[in-house]
Amino acid sequence: MKILIYMPSHWADEWAEMPTLFPDHEFAFASDVSAAVSEIRDAEVLIVLGAAVETEVLDAGTSLKWLQVASAGIDSLAALGADRYGHLLVTNARALLAAHVAESAVALLTALTRGIHFSALRQAEHRWDNSYDYDEVAGKRALIVGVGGIGRAVASRYHALEMEVRGADLVAGEPDDALESVHPVADLLDLLPETDVLTLCCPYTPQTHHIVNQAVFDALPDGAYLINVARGPCVDTAALIRTVRAGRLRGVGxxxxxxxxxxxxxxxxxxxxxxxxxxxxxxxPRRGERVVPFVTDNLRRYLCGEPLNNVVDLARGF
Structure with a gap:
């Protein structure tokens, strides 16, 4: 069986040992589109590390059966059409990115509340200025849209910062020590009047396209924060611009x-x-140490005919 690993060249060292772990199978490596198109023609497995896989690569893979991506979102692939690539078994790395994506969500929020971005600009000007309208996160009411692995990692960190945390999701979910409750995303507008920090961790699907729109902004209380570590099209940019210019949001990350x-x-x-x-x-810098063992185990499972971890549904988009 041939396995193609398609990745940026600077990741090559992390995957160099993969062929030695599966000596009975053929491995090929590609770091650009032309090489990937050439190598994929007789490959059964494609492991993609880095940017989204191009259509010309997938279309050239006439023997392709399984696609493993090293990202959480598969929106770029789903957008190509479940009808077109629905025959492929697709797996992602959704839980593996939770820690550092959650840290980014917290960093964006606390930078806004504590004026870190403001101070960085003043530092570049060599100017001592503490006139920022400082805030704190303790006691704030957070609503996290999308409470999979990343959303729950954000929730645990928000909870540690003494925030009240609720969730909303496309599928049913259970509360935990950090999440006080999990609601259907259809109830979003009803939840917003009691939300100080709206955080997006959801997959990008037709249902979540512009899930944050003018109606959502209008339902938030004045002085709320928006944090988006999901996908850009989950937020209606025109509505965001109008709302910020109207002075209704205290901060956006x-x-x-x-x-x-x-x-x-x-x-x-x-x-x-x-x-x-x-x-x-x-x-x-720790992404490789999480992704490599996961992909290695999934490849072992595939070769042994065992169920794979993190199987995604292209039709649903997650």
Whole structure:
């Protein structure tokens, strides 16, 4: 059996031992589209590490049966069509990114409440200025949309910061020590009037496209915060701009935006109290030590005919 590992070249060392673990099978490595298209023609397994897999790669994989991606979201793949690629077994790495994505959510929120971004700008100007309208997270009421592995990791950290935490999800979920309750996402508008911090950790699907829209912003109390570590199109950018310019949000932390890379002419760059990071919540020097053993075990399972971990449904998008 041939297994293709498609990844950026700087990750190569972390995967160099994979062929020695499965000596009875053929391995190929590719770091660009042309090499991947060439190598995938007779491959049964494709392991993708890094950016989304291109259609020309998938279409060239006439023998492909299983696709393992090293990200949590599969929205770029689902957007290509479940009808087109529904024959593939697809697995992701959703639980493996939880710790560092959750840290990014907390970092965005606390940077906004404690004025870290404001101080960084003043430092660049060599100016001592503590005129920021400082806030604190303790006692705030958080609502997390999407309470899978990442959402629950955010909830545990919010809870440790003495926040009251509720969840809303596309599927039924149970509360835990950090989550006081989990509600259907259909109840979102009813939950918002008692929400100080709205945090998105949900997959991007047709149901979550612009799940944060003008109606959602209007339902939030004045002075609320929005944190998005999910996907950019979960938030209606035009509605966000209107709401921030109206002064209704105290802070917005975005690791993702609708257009990535974000165009320099966008109004979002200059919005007051908006802190934006370049889709880096999933980046960590420890990502390899989590992903490599997981993928190795899933490959062992596949070769032994055992059920795989983190199987996703392309039709649902998660």
């Amino acid at each position: 975005l690791d993702v935006v609708e257009q990535e890379p974000h165009p320099p002419e966008s109004e979002v760059w200059d919005l007051p109290n908006v802190l934006m990071t370049p889709h880096m919540a999933g980046a960590s």
